[in-house]
Amino acid sequence: MSTSTADATRRIEQRWGLFHRWGPYALLGFGVVMSLCTSGVVGMTRGDWYTAGALVGAGLALQLGWGALAAARPGPSPAGIGYYALRWAIAFVLTWINPFFAFYAVVAYFDSERLLPARLVKPGLFLTAVTMSGSQSGGLPPDGELGWGVFGGLLAVNVALLAVFAHFATQEDQRARDAAATIDELEHTNNALQQAMDENAALHAQLLVQAREAGVADERRRLAAEIHDTIAQGLTGIIAQLQVVATASDEALAREHLDRAAQLARHSLGEARRSVHNLSPTALEHDVLPEALKKTVVEWSERTGVRAELTVTGTAEPLHEEIEATLLRIVQEALSNASRHAAATRLGVTLSYMDDEVALDVRDDGRGFDPLALVQRTGSGGFGLDGMRVRAERVAGSFTVESEPGHGTALSARVPLVRHG
Known part of the structure; x- marks a missing residue:
């Protein structure tokens, strides 16, 4: 996974971690406030408040205890199953007392996959849907046949919505995995391309060095051939003419050979200058x-x-x-x-x-x-x-x-x- 994708995933996980840590406190507190405001309408008795207070305290103690254990058990575990079941039971009874306590129950929708093994996720979501349907139908237990009918219909709708949202979540998760795989593949391709470019650059540099060395060698061979074919031949001719002069008794003949030697020397000098001139860029x-x-x-x-x-x-x-x-x-x-x-x-x-x-x-x-x-x-x-x-x-x-x-x-x-x- 690329660095940017990993950073984005890490930030999302940190935000969800904050919600899982503090979300239950906030939703339980909101349920308490709403229950206080609606206790007269719902008809809560003093005994109901005693029971609700005890359950709210139990919920807070449960959340505090789980906060200390969650870091050591980040994935599904028996402790997570126990925490989920106790929290559901507390939320169910509180919703029975006052439907507005269902705000505390809704948190189970968001952490079921985190706390429960795969085989228990759907049962856990169904139990939460029961609590939410009871709250939506006006409270538990339903009143009469009409109340049970409304409760059943709402339960069916909640279960259907869970199935739809689970399907969308699965598709989104698959798309995210596909995108991550594509990014990884592109990064691998880019690395391979960069490696190939580096190899080509090294090969190009090597070819330049070889071309320079070949040019130097060719220039040396050219100079050697020119020296052999021009200057060396001229010097040989000069030596030959001078040897004739050294043994000649006729002054006119000696002068003739000296003139030839001078002519050869001038020609060789010209060839030397031309060779030097050819060395210029x-x-x-x-x-x-x-x-x-x-x-x-x-x-x-x-x-x-x-x-x-x-x-x-x-x-x-x-x-x-x-x-x-x-x-x-x-x-x-x-x-x-x-x-x-x-x-x-x-x-x-x-x-x-x-x-x-x-x-x-x-x-x-x-x-x-x-x-x-x-x-x-x-x-x-x-x-x-x-x-x-x-x-x-x-x-x-x-x-x-x-x-x-x-x-x-x-x-x-x-x-x-x-x-x-």
Whole structure:
């Protein structure tokens, strides 16, 4: 059963507990008041009052005694049967004396299932219906054939009403059980769905790590192949030309081979520069830094479902390729950290162009963390923070982290404004 359903059930049970505890006192007291007001009409004698007083006292003593035992016997028990029978007998005799004492008898309708075993519930309700019918017909015993006829008719009506109400109560109880079962099933389904989502998130994170590792491996293989096919081949050719020069006796021939060696060296230098150039982020091949950052933030937001925005302040201008690559890599790492660790609902990236530096700030409203505690636990900044710091410091910049558990995280990088060219 869900927490909210259990709380609602507990509150209802507490209210019924108050009624079962104090209801008999209140109804008995109301019956006494009504009997006092109607004693002249009913024709109560002094002896009737003595008897009624003794029975009221017995009813109070019975209720006090049962109040001490009820907590130890919450369900049907022999003590509950005895309490129910004695209370019915007292109410029956009081109603015989004055019909208005039936207010005390009506409490049996509400606690028969609580006090009696299932086989005695219907007999107990029938006895209460007898008392109530006697009160409704003008008092016990009925007077003459007409009085007995009215009493019988009222008894039949009361029994029929009990059957109808019992049927409705059974249906309502079944609906409540069905609703509770449905809620439990939905809660189980939600838990299973959440577990599946967590597993998918873990699998997604694992795939990202594998994709990154595969990308690194592919890049290494590409570089190795390029070095072997271009730079290494060029160096081999240069060595071969120089070896010819070393053994050549003809100056013109030596000059020719030296020219070939220089040509191969220039070609190899060009290939080396091209390989280094290919290491720059592909997002910067066709876009300037603000556009590349915007695309990166938008794609990350669509992939994670987290609201993310890019804000650019100052006058944007082309920066040195290394500066732009550094800032883009820091943003990519910060977004990766946020998706894996922050559990944020909003994230903001701010790129600020100033006179002599460029500032990059990434803020989220996620769970945050204690940077000092993270360093003490891991021995490093963790979460890729060291890598971002190294990137910023590599271009003579700085990197700071501000975070607090439950209050999000703010990353800030400051790098020199080195213009393109």
